[in-house]
Amino acid sequence: MTVITATIRLARELRRDHDRGQEAAGRASWPTAQIMPLSAWLADTWKNGLFSDHPATAELAANRLLRPAEERLIWEDVIRSMAEDSLLDIPSTAEAAARSWERLCSWAIPLDNELWNESLDARTFLGWVRAFQARCQRNGWISSAELPASVADFVEQGAAPVSGEVEFAGFLELSPVQQRLIEALRGRGVKVRESAHTDEAGDAVCVGFADAGREIRAAAEWARHCLESDPDARDPAYRVGIVVPDLDQQRNEIERVFGEMLHPRNRLRPELDPTRCFNISLGRPLDEYPVIQTAFLFLGIDPGDLSVERAGRVLRSPFLPGAAEEMTSRALLDADLRAVGAPDLSLSDVIGLARKRKGADGCPILVTRLGTWSETYKTLQNLRLPSDWAPALSAFLRDLGWPGDRTLDSIEYQTLEVWRELLSDLANLDDVFGRVPLHQAVDVLRNLASARQFQPESAPAPVQILGVYESSGLRFDRLWLMGLHDGVWPADPAPDPFIPIRLQRRYGLPGSSPNRVLESTRMLTGRLLSSAPSVVVSYPEREEDADLAVSPLIRMLPETSAAGLGIPPPGDDEGFRGDDEDISDASALEVLHDHYGPASDDVALRGGTFLFKLQAxxxxxxxxxxRLGARALEEPEPGLNALDRGRLLHRVLERIWGRLKSHGHLFAATEEGLADLVRGHVEPEVRRILGGRIGRNPRLAEIEQARLVRIIGEWMGLERQRKPFMVVDQEEIRSVEVGGIEVNIRVDRVDRLEDGKLVILDYKSGECGPADWAGARPDEPQLPIYAVTAEAEVAGVLFARLRTGELGFRGLAESQDIAPGIRVPESQPPIAQTIGDWKAVLNDLGRGFREGRxxxxxxxxxxxxxxxxxxxxxxxxxxTVELDEPDEAEQPQVLDVQEEPENDRG
Ligand code: SF4
Structure with a gap:
């Protein structure tokens, strides 16, 4: 007998059940069971029909069944050649068109109906279909959508050999073409039956959770509870099913939570246990696997035009030879590239910098491979057929040393097997594309990879996480149906976008009307509830701002709670388990909240005033x-970045006040004299800071000079309006003790008034104000630190805001005449009192840092x-922290260089 299943998974499970049954019967060997998914059975029967001597198939012998990848690319090509809308997303449209074509064939919808004229979309699609058919006919191709009808023809004509008994398993409802196939088999005397399934619901309960996150966690807890407490769980055939309607959207979160719950040790060392006790049915597109992403990274790089970001990815890739030996030196080379400050470079620039690294810091293996890269790339500049590109791309990657010299793990190994199939798919596309350049060949390969869903094989796992479709026909010992709220179960009707809606309804396509959706969802619910003797159905009660309710199709189930399922209530950390070596012996571990690192008594502290800002x-x-030295790599930007701008501003102001020295001299200077002074300092500083970058973009220096001359000129107008002062300190580094920590501080500027009191100034270009110093966690504690360590009485603590169009002083002062724009409300406490409060706050922050908080x-x-x-x-x-999108006003402005002064850091 042949068993034909609705899914590959069901075929696999039935074969395993069959083999276990044979083993249990004491047999040492037995014939392989004829159990296969419908797609495989159709392809086999089609091939057998073609190779038979039957006259009905003689003229079809040269026909070829298209591979899915080819089919998709032919759709793309057809649509591209006929598309009038240049904004059309061709790959997605081709995917949708292929789906509609499959529906047309499955539900035997005629192409000559007048309803096709109803809409432009339908007419356009019909045009694509006719072009696709003509192309297939011309080349002797047959698409997978047409295969069931062709096989039915073969069977009816007696051209295909068939077995005497056939069982269809796991089909929720049969399409008209599948029914025709069954009738054809029966016409040949084949005994056909559909697998028996009971509609008798198991012992089912329903439970709601506050949100989807808690629901997933509860399902993972429950799965673990089943494995630990169910006496049948030690049976290798024991299965816990978790069915998730929107598995594709939730996959990452589900994988993370189930991993943490069932394999907590893998959080730190995932490589320790590649055979997990849960399996997720949904594959990922092949191009999302790291080894394939890297192949496309290498294939997509033009050695003459390389971004720093891409160069960094090459240097950090584990899929290049020498990645382990040269890991540190390549990481340092990445930092070197960013320090150059140019966002674009060439492979020769990278090789040049790499060669400068000597001895233990060198990376000779990398230099050799990058040299090969540049040379080999030159040989790939001509047009070739896809069948020539496939070996050429493979050889190019091999010359680079991809996928590296370490031992591949099982997933990587399997991924490379699929990669080879992909190259073979590419090699079969000569008829579709003809001769193409390198970039087009790589694009085609990339499209093939993104369309290829790949799920690495793994050992049979007791916990199976599946989508609704993949669960068809499967039986479980325990089942959890997740996410069945009223918004998705039943789902909204989703009619086909290209087939006229009236035709869809006339031919009863699934999803074509609310009644049709309700009917199938009802049937599906019945099947799922009867797939296990014990079923839990859950739903989230909230999604973002919307309240959700249980699906009306499961409202009749008795309600339960987490406790009723034998799992801890959501949010209870007692449920966290730790031992995954033998899950059935696992026990709850004590939870230790460790928020402290070692105290810093014996450690040299770095960070200066920045330390207090970070601690707050x-x-x-x-x-x-x-303490750990964790810092991100620099991101090169064209022109000046925020830090460069801040540094420039500070340097120029320091030089100018170094010449002026006092309010009196400023007051005495003429407009022209002052303008000359500003220009005289701006130009050399811009050149110094921009350095080699000027050569690449001389306009940049001009624009920056003009901006600085204008802004500093206007700023001097404000300084003129101040009370008389002498500049007594600029950018001078002092060592002081704050909060028990000795820090180097560098204040932008300190002025002394005529009465001897001090005004402390900090140049800023971003948002700033006295609120930045408030509370136990001040945003900008630098000025308070300067104030509490000042060597004389303080009359003002001020931000000098230098931002185009928004110049002005902000801060605290004992009187309004200290600087224009400063207000002194009656409620303002004396500055000495505020400084006392700051001291207490800084002491607290310093203590927290020293204690390792x-x-x-x-x-x-x-x-x-x-x-x-x-x-x-x-x-x-x-x-649980939500990171909302920031308002525009919150976007970082040009920063103050003093936020991270180098010598403040150590
Ligand atoms: S919690 Fe936020 S601020 Fe703190 S380290 Fe993490 S990302 Fe940075």
Missing amino acids: ACPFKAFAEL AHVDPKDPAKTCRYCELPALCRISQG
Whole structure:
């Protein structure tokens, strides 16, 4: 007997059941069961028909069944050649057209109906279909959508050999073409039956959770609970099913949570246990696997035009020879490239910099491979047929040393097998594309990879996580149906976008009307509820701002709670388990919240005033950056970055006040004299800071000079309006003790008034104001640090805001005449009192840092984490903190260079 299944998974499971049954019966060997998915059976029967001597198939013998990848590319080519809309997304449109074509064939919808004239989309699609058919006919191709009808023809004509008994398993409903196939088999005397399935529901309960995150966690808890407590769980055939309607959208989160719950040790060392006790049915597009991403990275690089970002990915890739031996030197080379500051370079630039690294810091293996890269690339500049490109691309990657010299793991190994199939698919496309250049061949290969869903084979796992379709026909010992809220179950009707709606309804296409959707969902619900003796159905009660309710199709089930399922209530950390070596013996571990690193008593502290800023913003960030040395690589930008601009401004102002020295001299200077003074300092500083970048873009220097001359000229007008002062300190580094920490501080400027009191100034170009110094976690603690360590009485603590169109002083002063724009409200406490409060705050922050306080505790997650470089280290995104999109006003402005002065850091 032959068993034909609706899915590959069902065929696999039935074969395993069959083999177990044979083993249990004490047999040592047995014939392979004829169990296969419908697609495989159709292809086999078609081939057998073609190779038979039957006269009905003689003229078809030269016909060829298209591979899915070819079919998709032919659709793309047909649509591209007929598209009038240049904005059309051809690959997605081709995918949709192929799906519609499959429906047309399955539901035997005629092409000569007048309803096709109803809409432009339908008419356009009909044109594509006719062109696709003509092309297939001309070349002797047959598409997979036409295969069932062709096989039915063969069977009816007696051209294809068939077995005496056939069972169809796991089909929810049969399409008209499948029914025709069954009738054809019966006409040949084949005994056909559909596999028996009971509609008797198991012992089912329903449970709601606050949101989808808690629902996933509860399902993972429950799966673990089943494996630990169900006496049948030690049977190798034991199966827990988790069925998720929108598995494609939730896959990553589900994989993470189930991994943490069932294999907590893998959080740190995923390589320790490649055979997990859960399996997710949904594959990923092939081009999302790292080894394939790297192949496309290498194939897509033009050695003469390389971005720093891409060069960095090459240097950090584990799929180049020498990646392990030269890991550190390649990482340092990446930092070198970014320090050059040019966003674009060439492979020769990279090789040149790499050659400068000597001894233990060198990377000779890399230099050799990059040299080969440049040479081999030159040989790939002519037009070739896809069948020539396939070996050429393969040889190019081999010459580069891809996929590296380390031992590949099982997933990578399987991925490379599929890669070879992909190259073979490319080699079969000569008839579709003809001779093409390198970039087009790589694009075609990339399209093939993104269309190829790939799921590496793994050992049979007791927990199976599946989409609704993949669960067809499967039986489980326990089943959890997730996400069945009223918004998705039943789903909204999703009629085909190209087939006229009236035709769809006339021929009863699934999804074509609310009644049709309701009917299939009802049937599906019945099947799912009867797939296991014990079923849990869950739903989230909220999604973002919307309240959700249980699906009306499962409302009749008795309600239960997490406790009723034997799992901890959501949010209860007691449920966290730790031992995954033998899951059935696992027990709850004590949870230890460790938010402290080692105290810093014996450690030289780095960071200066920046230390206090980081500790106030997020203790973990301060610990990671200043104690662990975690810092992101620089991102080169064209022209000046924010730090360069801040540095320029500070340098020029320092030089100008170094000449003027006092308010009196400023007052005495003529407009022209002052303008000359400003220009005289701006030009050399711009040249110094821009350095070699001027050569690449001389206009850049001119624009920056003009901007600085204008802004500093206007600023001097404000300084003129101040009370008389002498500049007594500029950018001078002092060593002081704050909060028990000895720090080097460098104040932008200190002025002394005629009464001897001090005004402390900090140049800023971004948003700033006295609110930045408020509370126990000040955003900008630098000025408070200068104030509490000042050597004389302080009369003012001011931000000098130098931003085009927004010049002005902001801050605290004892009187309004200290600087224009400063207000002194009656409620303002004396400055000495404020400085006392700051001292207490700084002491507290300093103590926290010294004690090793390292909580992941951003002051304002939406702002603090937004531009932080460490989310991968602190894993904030795996917690509950929401990072909303910032308002435009929150976007970082040009920064103050003093935020990260080099000598403030160490
Ligand atoms: S991302 Fe947020 S929580 Fe993480 S270190 Fe940065 S500021 Fe702290």
